[in-house]
Structure formats: structure tokens, C-alpha cells
Amino acid sequence: MASEKSKTAIGTGGIPPADWLARQASEEILEPSLPIVDPHHHLWDRAGHRYLLDELLADTGSGHKVIATVFVDCVAFYRKAGPAELKPLGETEFANGVAAMAASGVYGDTQACAAIVSHADLTRGAAVREVLEAQIRAGNGRFRGIRHAGGWDASPEIRNSHTHPPEGLYGQAAFREGFAQLAPLGLSFEAWQYHPQLPEVIALARAFPQTSIILNHVGGPLGVGPYAGQTESVFAHWKQGMVELASCPNVTVKLGGLGMRIGMFDLHLRDQPPSSQQIAQAWQPWMETCIEAFGADRCMFESNFPVDKITSGYAVLWNAFKRIAAGASADAKTALFSGTASRVYRL
Numbered sequence: 001m002a003s004e005k006s007k008t009a010i011g012t013g014g015i016p017p018a019d020w021l022a023r024q025a026s027e028e029i030l031e032p033s034l035p036i037v038d039p040h041h042h043l044w045d046r047a048g049h050r051y052l053l054d055e056l057l058a059d060t061g062s063g064h065k066v067i068a069t070v071f072v073d074c075v076a077f078y079r080k081a082g083p084a085e086l087k088p089l090g091e092t093e094f095a096n097g098v099a100a101m102a103a104s105g106v107y108g109d110t111q112a113c114a115a116i117v118s119h120a121d122l123t124r125g126a127a128v129r130e131v132l133e134a135q136i137r138a139g140n141g142r143f144r145g146i147r148h149a150g151g152w153d154a155s156p157e158i159r160n161s162h163t164h165p166p167e168g169l170y171g172q173a174a175f176r177e178g179f180a181q182l183a184p185l186g187l188s189f190e191a192w193q194y195h196p197q198l199p200e201v202i203a204l205a206r207a208f209p210q211t212s213i214i215l216n217h218v219g220g221p222l223g224v225g226p227y228a229g230q231t232e233s234v235f236a237h238w239k240q241g242m243v244e245l246a247s248c249p250n251v252t253v254k255l256g257g258l259g260m261r262i263g264m265f266d267l268h269l270r271d272q273p274p275s276s277q278q279i280a281q282a283w284q285p286w287m288e289t290c291i292e293a294f295g296a297d298r299c300m301f302e303s304n305f306p307v308d309k310i311t312s313g314y315a316v317l318w319n320a321f322k323r324i325a326a327g328a329s330a331d332a333k334t335a336l337f338s339g340t341a342s343r344v345y346r347l
Helices: 053-060 090-103 123-137 173-179 195-207 230-246 277-293 316-324 330-344
Strands: 035-041 044-047 050-052 065-072 112-116 143-147 188-191 211-216 251-255 298-301
Touching: 035 298, 035 330, 044 211, 050 053, 050 195, 053 065, 053 090, 053 112, 053 251, 065 195, 090 112, 090 123, 112 123, 123 143, 123 173, 123 188, 173 251, 211 277, 230 277, 251 330, 277 298, 277 316, 298 330
Parallel strands: 035 065, 065 112, 112 143, 143 188, 188 211, 211 251, 251 298
Antiparallel strands: 044 050
């Protein structure tokens, strides 16, 4: 749960000071031969924080068997000039270049950015099809879908998504006209919103049953602002939405993102970084709820790095996931750690 502990563990922009994360105790890698596809990470070069291929490979190479990764939209390297609707192509071109570097084998066996998810403004309606087709070309066979973040809350204490969405984005007529262009092009949609908005995702999934929808970060449970200290009620509200969403067979869920500042956990505020046991204990009820509702073949563990790096190092994070899945069958583990992601992103 969130607490009033000192926030000195968080640096500028939510990035942990290197000396804080360096205090995380080294752990023996659990099940080191288990293949992992990390289906959600970002790359960027921002003021005060760089996370590019070198940093990613330092993390994926920290002991676990990460065979491939999926790059997801984060407004990285958008084109500076040209029509606004085409600027996100720069991100796809960048990620494809990184993927080509990784595919060369020069940097090891991990196929970084083997699949790419970028952005297109679906509120442009049917006109967005030209942008989607351009994204497919820019991806050189790696482009899989788009994320049009819809995170919105009425509280001024909640930071809305970087796309500056209006209330009820996923239900708007223009957005849905744009959304309708995805399935005919074989593209998926990444849904990123907050837990009070789960009914909007349910309605969207039912309206477009042929479109693959990947729910980011276990549905975005909030634990700040008016939701601070309300873990039990948030969990009950969130669980109700997730169980109903599970009735939509076109939806899969990413298990991760609970290390972000908007959640209900204070692990990133402690003097000492958490162990994998502490992370697993805190997150297990949320992730087990998803696995029970959706089944392992519709769930996939994700790092959400470097965003979740405010809570944990990469090796410890995946140890935590392996602890959460410790009682699963071999087939379920394969699905959770690589199978679902490989199928959904066509790797």
C-alpha cells in the first residue's frame, strides 16, 4: 500500500538514483533456462535519462533467458518535421533500426524489438488508415499494432495519459471509426487506461470482437490521489471489471506495471529496494486474479522497463514473476513467460 514514507528514493522524472537501485541485494536467478519474451518495454533518450539498446541489453542480459522483446509506444524519436499525423512514424523507424542491430547477432542472442507497437491518432477516423499503412511499411515486417493511451481521471491529482485523452475516449464515434481500421490490416490495439475505465475497454472489446486487444499493466489500478489508502475498495472494483473483461475472448492481459508511482505500492519509496520475495508477495493477489480470470494462455508477464525500474532491477523483477508462477504447470509457465506473447505478437 502507499504510505507517507520519504520520497527521496525517487529521482527527477521518477527515475531512481543509481545508488538506490544499486542497494538491491543480488539474487540467484530462478529457473535460468526458462525462455522469456518481454512483451512491454520502452526506449528513449530524454533529459536526465537514457535507456537505449545498451541499457536494455544490460538488463535483459542480467541472468534470465530473454529471447525477444516487444517495443511499445513512448513518444520516442518522433519526427521533428512533417504532418503531425505522420510524426509517430519516426518512433517505428527508430525501433526497427534497433531491431535490425539486435538481429545482426553482434550484440548477442536477444532479439530486441522483435515486434513494434507505436502510435496513430485513431480520432482521425477512417483517415487514419493511411497512417497505419505507413506504419506497417516503416516497421519492415515488425509492426504489430498501436497504442492510443486513454488514461483519464477527473481528479487533478491523477496525471492523464501523454495523448491528452478526453473523458470517454474509447467510446467516441471518431475514435471507433479509426479503431475499425485495425483488424482489416491485421493490427492489434494496446489498451492503457485506469481501473475506473475498465467498462470502456469491455464495451470496446464487445463492439470489435475481431480486434486483438492487449490490456496493459493489469488494467491500471490506481493508488494515488483520491484512491490513496483505498486498496481494498480499489481491488474489489478492479476485480469486478477484470472478471467481466475476461468474458471477451479477444482480450489478453500484460502482468506488470505495478511498480509505477500511480499504483498502491510503496516499494519504490523505501530506503532499501525490495527483494523478489517482497515484490511477489505484494503483487501476487493482482496477478493471480488475472491468471484465474483469463487463463495463462491469455496472460503474459511484462517488465514495463524502464518505467518500473523505479521499484526494482530487471533480474529481481523476473525472479518475482517466477515466484508468483511457482505453482503453475510447465505449460502454463511457458504461456506466461513466452508463449502468449509469441502468439499475440506473431514472433
